[in-house]
Amino acid sequence: MKPYQQIQITECGEPLVEIPLEKFAVESPHPYQLLGAPYQGRSPYHLRQGVLNRLLQAQTYLQQSHPQWRIQIFDAYRPIAVQRFMVDYAFSLVLQAEGLTVEQLSPDRQQALWQQVYQIWAIPSTDPKTPPPHSTGAAVDITLVDAAGMTVNMGSPIDEMSARSQPDYFANSADPVEQEYHERRQLLQDIMLKAEFTRHPGEWWHFSFGDQMWAWLSDRPVAQYGGIV
Ligand SMILES: C[C@@H](N)C(=O)N[C@H](C)C(=O)O
Numbered sequence: 001m002k003p004y005q006q007i008q009i010t011e012c013g014e015p016l017v018e019i020p021l022e023k024f025a026v027e028s029p030h031p032y033q034l035l036g037a038p039y040q041g042r043s044p045y046h047l048r049q050g051v052l053n054r055l056l057q058a059q060t061y062l063q064q065s066h067p068q069w070r071i072q073i074f075d076a077y078r079p080i081a082v083q084r085f086m087v088d089y090a091f092s093l094v095l096q097a098e099g100l101t102v103e104q105l106s107p108d109r110q111q112a113l114w115q116q117v118y119q120i121w122a123i124p125s126t127d128p129k130t131p132p133p134h135s136t137g138a139a140v141d142i143t144l145v146d147a148a149g150m151t152v153n154m155g156s157p158i159d160e161m162s163a164r165s166q167p168d169y170f171a172n173s174a175d176p177v178e179q180e181y182h183e184r185r186q187l188l189q190d191i192m193l194k195a196e197f198t199r200h201p202g203e204w205w206h207f208s209f210g211d212q213m214w215a216w217l218s219d220r221p222v223a224q225y226g227g228i229v
């Protein structure tokens, strides 16, 4: 169990609402739908109302310093079946990278590879006390798009299972290009923190408001959003 999963949840009952996609940039086609993830008629483009309001606010902050730039939505609401599909997919990528099949692995090695997956993916728990962050409608994976409509290079792609995903990976680099990656990650964090989100300590792109991870990171005893199945 991760420490944030021990946070109590008092569900506030706020609805999941559709994200007005015309107000943001959007990764299209949706990356997990493209992989065949089982959405069963549901759309990833939903968030809790309070979370959506804050995301719009964050984009306003962005445009105060970078007019014409937009937040690009990579992923938002994620049903638990999709979370399960994605952790299995991530595990298959780890196996592929090692040139192995699951049958070739000792139980210890298997365990070590799963730990690699769970460095960046949440467990697809069906326990209402420990919902995956995206299944609460409170978490969002995002990047930025510049005035020309180009996705801003942050130095590593979203969902990469490597040290480069750590928000401060480029912080001490002497390379001017890498310094720029860091500044862009900082810009993303600044606008989101100003809008009351918190950032996942190991992922430059993952932000949330009101879920267990947010409560844990911001030293609050209770989360307001539980899982939506
Ligand atoms: C891996 C990334 N897309 C992500 O969302 N990670 C968090 C921790 C999650 O699975 O909830």
Ligand SMILES: [Zn+2]
Pocket (backbone or CB within 6 Å): 134, 139, 140, 141, 205, 206, 207
């Ligand atoms: Zn995420």
